[in-house]
Amino acid sequence: MAAPGILRQMQTSETACGVVATWNYWEQWEERVSFFREVEKIECDSIALFLCRCRPPDVVVFPRCVEEVSALAKVCHKHRLPIIPFGTGTGLEGGVGAVKGGVCFSLRNMEQVLDLHPEDFDVTVEPGVTRKALNAYLRDTGLWFPVDPGADASLCGMAATSASGTNAVRYGTMRENVMNLEVVLADGSIVHTAGKGRRPRKTSAGYNLTNLFVGSEGTLGIITKTTLRLYGIPEAMVSAVCSFPSVQAAVDSTVQTLQAGVPIARIEFLDDVMIDACNRFSSLSYPVTPTLFLEFHGSEQSLQEQVKTAEDITQSNGGSDFQWARDTETRNRLWKARHDAWYAALALRPGCKAYSTDVCVPLSRLPQIIVETKEDLIENRLTGPIAGHVGDGNFHCLMVVDPNNPEEMHRVHLFTERLARRALAMDGTCTGEHGVGLGKRALLCEEMGPVGIQVMRSLKDTLDPNNLMNPGKILQREEP
Amino acid sequence: MAAPGILRQMQTSETACGVVATWNYWEQWEERVSFFREVEKIECDSIALFLCRCRPPDVVVFPRCVEEVSALAKVCHKHRLPIIPFGTGTGLEGGVGAVKGGVCFSLRNMEQVLDLHPEDFDVTVEPGVTRKALNAYLRDTGLWFPVDPGADASLCGMAATSASGTNAVRYGTMRENVMNLEVVLADGSIVHTAGKGRRPRKTSAGYNLTNLFVGSEGTLGIITKTTLRLYGIPEAMVSAVCSFPSVQAAVDSTVQTLQAGVPIARIEFLDDVMIDACNRFSSLSYPVTPTLFLEFHGSEQSLQEQVKTAEDITQSNGGSDFQWARDTETRNRLWKARHDAWYAALALRPGCKAYSTDVCVPLSRLPQIIVETKEDLIENRLTGPIAGHVGDGNFHCLMVVDPNNPEEMHRVHLFTERLARRALAMDGTCTGEHGVGLGKRALLCEEMGPVGIQVMRSLKDTLDPNNLMNPGKILQREEP
Structure with missing residues (x-):
C-alpha cells in the first residue's frame, strides 16, 4: 500500500491531472465512484476477477487525456508506485488486479x-471506446471493425491483451488489425509505435x-490511442447451425472447409454439454450433440457458393442439414446465444463461478485434444462445457466451480494445467x-x-x- | 578490419563450425568462393549494393546448421566481431553491407x-530456402506461399526485412505470415520466438x-528458421491489364475496388514511363498511359463476380477494356514483365545503376503524392519510372542514375529525400x-x-x- 502522504499527493493533483475520484481501500471513502464497484459487478461471474478483488489498487485515477495520463505516470514513476491500466475490466486472466497495490488508471x-x-x-480511438460503441459510430459509413471477443471490451484493452474471438478466422486478431498505438511509458513519456499520426x-x-x-497486457505501457483497420x-x-455425430466429424468439417478456400467468417464449435447449456439458457432447441455455428460474409452470389461448399463438406462428414439464420434478428439471436455461453455455463450450477x-x-490436433479433454473432465467429475473458435484451433473449457470448495478448486487447477500441457505437447500454446x-x-x-x-x-x-507497469503480470519476477 | 589472429581462429574453427570458405578482402584469397562474387553479380544493377561493395566483410562463413551458427556467433561475441547475416543478397537497402567489416554469415x-x-x-524452412524453391517443393500439395517481392529471395531474409510485394493486398506481408522464428542472438544463444516447434x-x-x-534486418539476431503460413x-x-487516362483514375479505381470488397490478389500501378519501359524490355504493346495490372484468385464462379465488379469500376473511371491473361503462360509472362520492371527501367539508360x-x-493520398512526384521528377530532369502496390498505398520510383555523375547522384539523393518527406507529411512511411x-x-x-x-x-x-549484429543498419549510433 502506498504511504498516505503519496495518496494525498495524488488527491492534490486532482485539478491538474483529472483525478475525479480517488479512494483508499482501507479507508472506504464515500466518493469511491467506481473501480471497486465495477470489479464487484463483473467479478460475480469470474474466478480470475474474484481473485483480483482481493488485491484492489490504493488509488483510482480517471485521466481525461494523454497529457493527464503522462503527468500521473510521472508522479507514479517518481514515487515508484505500480500502475494498473483499466479499460472495461472484461479480461479473463486477472489483468486488472493490483497485486502490489498502486494506482489504477x-x-x-x-x-x-x-x-x-x-x-x-x-x-483512431481512445481507450474508453468499446467495440460496440465504435461499430455504432461507424453505422452510416458502410464500415465496421470485425474483431469480436464477445464482451463489449475497450478497443485499447483489446489491443493490450491481443484479443480476437469469433471473427478472427477471417479478419485476424488485434495483432493484424492495429496499425498504430499511442502509449504512455513507465516514465511518463509518450510514444507513437508507428510514428505520430501515421497510418x-x-x-x-x-x-x-x-x-x-x-498483447503486452499493460506491462510495458498504458495504451492511450489505437489506430485500427476497418472493413x-x-x-x-x-x-447457420449444423449438428454432428462426433467431435471428429465437426472438426474434420472445419479443416476441410478451410482447405476448400471458403472465406468463412466464423466457425464456432460447441460440444454437447455446451449446446445443452445454451439451449436451456437461451431458449433454443438444437440437438444435444457436437455442433458448429457458422457465418458467411460476402456478396449474395459468393454466399451461395460458400454455403454450397460448406454444406457439401458437412454432409459428407455426417452433419445435419443447416439450420438457417438469414435475417439480422435471428442471426443476432444465434450469436448472442454463442456469446452468452459464459452465462449459460454458469447457469448449469447456480451460485458457482467460472474460469x-x-x-x-x-x-489437425483439435479432435484429439478435445476428445482427451472431455475424457479428463468426466474422469475428474468437472463441469466444463467446451466452446471454441475452431477455425483457428482455439477452444475454451468454461469451468464452472464452487469457489468455496477447495478440493474442487484444486481439481480444476490440476485439470487446467493438464489441458495447457496437452496443448503444449501438440505444438500449441497455453493461451490463444x-x-x-x-x-x-x-x-x-x-x-x-x-x-x-x-x-x-x-x-x-x-x-x-522499476517494474511499475502492471507488475506481476505475464512474467514472474523478484522485486527490483 | 578484424586482426589477422582472429581471422586465423575463424579458419581453424573450420571443421567444428562448418566454415567451408573464408577470405580476406585485402589478401584476395584464391578460394573465396562466393560472397564478393555474389555481391558483384547483383551489384551491377543496384546503387545500394554498389555501395555495399565498398565495405565487404573480413570473413565469410558458411554454417550448415543452427548449432554451427551459434558456435560461430559465440566466437564473434567473444572477439567483438560484427556479424552480417546473408541470405540471397537481394535486399534493396544495403542490408548486407559490412560497414564495420566483420564476419558475413x-x-x-x-x-x-x-x-x-x-x-x-x-x-518451416531454413534460410537457404527461397520463395520459388518453397513453392516448387509445395507443388503437389495444393498449397503455396503467396508473399512475392519479385526477387527469388530467401524466406528467412524476407522475414528479416519484413518483405511483401505484389500479393500483400490479399495475403498480407511477412508480418502476418510468419508464425515462429528460430533466431541466434548476439551472444550465440538460440531463441524460438513463439517457443520451440510451436505453430x-x-x-x-x-x-x-x-x-x-x-523486419529487424539482422540487427537483433540471425534468423535460422522460419515457420510460415501456407494457403x-x-x-x-x-x-488483366487496364489503361487509364490519368493517375487519379487508376488510383480511384483501386480504392473503389477495395471499398467494394473485391478480394483482389494483386493490383499494381505502372505510370506511363514505366509501362513504356516494360513494353520495350518485355516486348509488350500496352498503351503508354497510367496502367493497372490486376489479378483475381478464387473459384471460377467468384472470379466472374470479382472481375465484373472491377470492370464496372474501372470503366466508370474511364479505364480501357481489360486485356486478359487467362492461361498460366500468358499470366506468367505478364507478371514477369512486372517483376522485370527493375531491368526495364535500367534499360532506359544503359550503363546506369538503379535505386x-x-x-x-x-x-486516399496516393493520387496527390504520385502526381507531385512525377512533377518533381520532370522538374529535376530525373529518370524514375513509377511502379507500385497501390492496393496498399505503396509505390516505388525506380531511379536510374549514372553513378559516375556526382551532380546527378546529388539530385537523386535530394529527390528521394523530398519524396520520403512528402510521404511522411501525408501520414505515411519512408519505407513500405x-x-x-x-x-x-x-x-x-x-x-x-x-x-x-x-x-x-x-x-x-x-x-x-555490443552492437555486433549487422551494425550501422536501421539505427545510427556511436560506437559502444
Whole structure:
C-alpha cells in the first residue's frame, strides 16, 4: 500500500491531472465512484476477477487525456508506485488486479472516436471506446471493425491483451488489425509505435513497436490511442447451425472447409454439454450433440457458393442439414446465444463461478485434444462445457466451480494445467487469446523455454526498469 | 578490419563450425568462393549494393546448421566481431553491407524445407530456402506461399526485412505470415520466438517476439528458421491489364475496388514511363498511359463476380477494356514483365545503376503524392519510372542514375529525400517494404520522433549490447 502522504499527493493533483475520484481501500471513502464497484459487478461471474478483488489498487485515477495520463505516470514513476491500466475490466486472466497495490488508471473518460478516414479504412480511438460503441459510430459509413471477443471490451484493452474471438478466422486478431498505438511509458513519456499520426497500411520502418505493445497486457505501457483497420460491411451475411455425430466429424468439417478456400467468417464449435447449456439458457432447441455455428460474409452470389461448399463438406462428414439464420434478428439471436455461453455455463450450477481455459493448437490436433479433454473432465467429475473458435484451433473449457470448495478448486487447477500441457505437447500454446495475466506465468515459461523468457524479461526490464507497469503480470519476477 | 589472429581462429574453427570458405578482402584469397562474387553479380544493377561493395566483410562463413551458427556467433561475441547475416543478397537497402567489416554469415548451405504440415497450412524452412524453391517443393500439395517481392529471395531474409510485394493486398506481408522464428542472438544463444516447434495459428502468450524479429534486418539476431503460413492454391486465377487516362483514375479505381470488397490478389500501378519501359524490355504493346495490372484468385464462379465488379469500376473511371491473361503462360509472362520492371527501367539508360524508393501512404493520398512526384521528377530532369502496390498505398520510383555523375547522384539523393518527406507529411512511411538499411536511418528518426527512436535503440542495446549484429543498419549510433 502506498504511504498516505503519496495518496494525498495524488488527491492534490486532482485539478491538474483529472483525478475525479480517488479512494483508499482501507479507508472506504464515500466518493469511491467506481473501480471497486465495477470489479464487484463483473467479478460475480469470474474466478480470475474474484481473485483480483482481493488485491484492489490504493488509488483510482480517471485521466481525461494523454497529457493527464503522462503527468500521473510521472508522479507514479517518481514515487515508484505500480500502475494498473483499466479499460472495461472484461479480461479473463486477472489483468486488472493490483497485486502490489498502486494506482489504477481507469481510462473510461477518454472516450473519443478520433480521425475516422473512411476512404482509407482506418480510425483512431481512445481507450474508453468499446467495440460496440465504435461499430455504432461507424453505422452510416458502410464500415465496421470485425474483431469480436464477445464482451463489449475497450478497443485499447483489446489491443493490450491481443484479443480476437469469433471473427478472427477471417479478419485476424488485434495483432493484424492495429496499425498504430499511442502509449504512455513507465516514465511518463509518450510514444507513437508507428510514428505520430501515421497510418500506412504497411511499413518496414524499423522495429515493429506496435506489435510489441499489442498483447503486452499493460506491462510495458498504458495504451492511450489505437489506430485500427476497418472493413467494408459485407453485402450479405448468413449464419447457420449444423449438428454432428462426433467431435471428429465437426472438426474434420472445419479443416476441410478451410482447405476448400471458403472465406468463412466464423466457425464456432460447441460440444454437447455446451449446446445443452445454451439451449436451456437461451431458449433454443438444437440437438444435444457436437455442433458448429457458422457465418458467411460476402456478396449474395459468393454466399451461395460458400454455403454450397460448406454444406457439401458437412454432409459428407455426417452433419445435419443447416439450420438457417438469414435475417439480422435471428442471426443476432444465434450469436448472442454463442456469446452468452459464459452465462449459460454458469447457469448449469447456480451460485458457482467460472474460469475459462484458452488453449490453441494446430488444426489437425483439435479432435484429439478435445476428445482427451472431455475424457479428463468426466474422469475428474468437472463441469466444463467446451466452446471454441475452431477455425483457428482455439477452444475454451468454461469451468464452472464452487469457489468455496477447495478440493474442487484444486481439481480444476490440476485439470487446467493438464489441458495447457496437452496443448503444449501438440505444438500449441497455453493461451490463444486471453493472455497470460497472473495464472499462466509458469506455463508461459514452459511454452517459451528459458531463452525466450529471458528475452521477454530483458524487454520488460528495458522499458520498465522499476517494474511499475502492471507488475506481476505475464512474467514472474523478484522485486527490483 | 578484424586482426589477422582472429581471422586465423575463424579458419581453424573450420571443421567444428562448418566454415567451408573464408577470405580476406585485402589478401584476395584464391578460394573465396562466393560472397564478393555474389555481391558483384547483383551489384551491377543496384546503387545500394554498389555501395555495399565498398565495405565487404573480413570473413565469410558458411554454417550448415543452427548449432554451427551459434558456435560461430559465440566466437564473434567473444572477439567483438560484427556479424552480417546473408541470405540471397537481394535486399534493396544495403542490408548486407559490412560497414564495420566483420564476419558475413552466408546461410546458403542451410537449405532444408522442414516440417511441412499440409493439414495445418504451415511449413518451416531454413534460410537457404527461397520463395520459388518453397513453392516448387509445395507443388503437389495444393498449397503455396503467396508473399512475392519479385526477387527469388530467401524466406528467412524476407522475414528479416519484413518483405511483401505484389500479393500483400490479399495475403498480407511477412508480418502476418510468419508464425515462429528460430533466431541466434548476439551472444550465440538460440531463441524460438513463439517457443520451440510451436505453430498455433494464433497466440497471446507473452510479448510478440516473432514480430520483433520480423523486419529487424539482422540487427537483433540471425534468423535460422522460419515457420510460415501456407494457403490453398486458388481454384482459378486470372490477370488483366487496364489503361487509364490519368493517375487519379487508376488510383480511384483501386480504392473503389477495395471499398467494394473485391478480394483482389494483386493490383499494381505502372505510370506511363514505366509501362513504356516494360513494353520495350518485355516486348509488350500496352498503351503508354497510367496502367493497372490486376489479378483475381478464387473459384471460377467468384472470379466472374470479382472481375465484373472491377470492370464496372474501372470503366466508370474511364479505364480501357481489360486485356486478359487467362492461361498460366500468358499470366506468367505478364507478371514477369512486372517483376522485370527493375531491368526495364535500367534499360532506359544503359550503363546506369538503379535505386528504388519505397514510400507508403494512406490510399486516399496516393493520387496527390504520385502526381507531385512525377512533377518533381520532370522538374529535376530525373529518370524514375513509377511502379507500385497501390492496393496498399505503396509505390516505388525506380531511379536510374549514372553513378559516375556526382551532380546527378546529388539530385537523386535530394529527390528521394523530398519524396520520403512528402510521404511522411501525408501520414505515411519512408519505407513500405524495403526496410531502413543504411540509407533511411535519418528519415526513420523523422518518422518515429525522438521517443520512438529511443525505444528502438533501447531494444537494440538490450538484445545486442555490443552492437555486433549487422551494425550501422536501421539505427545510427556511436560506437559502444
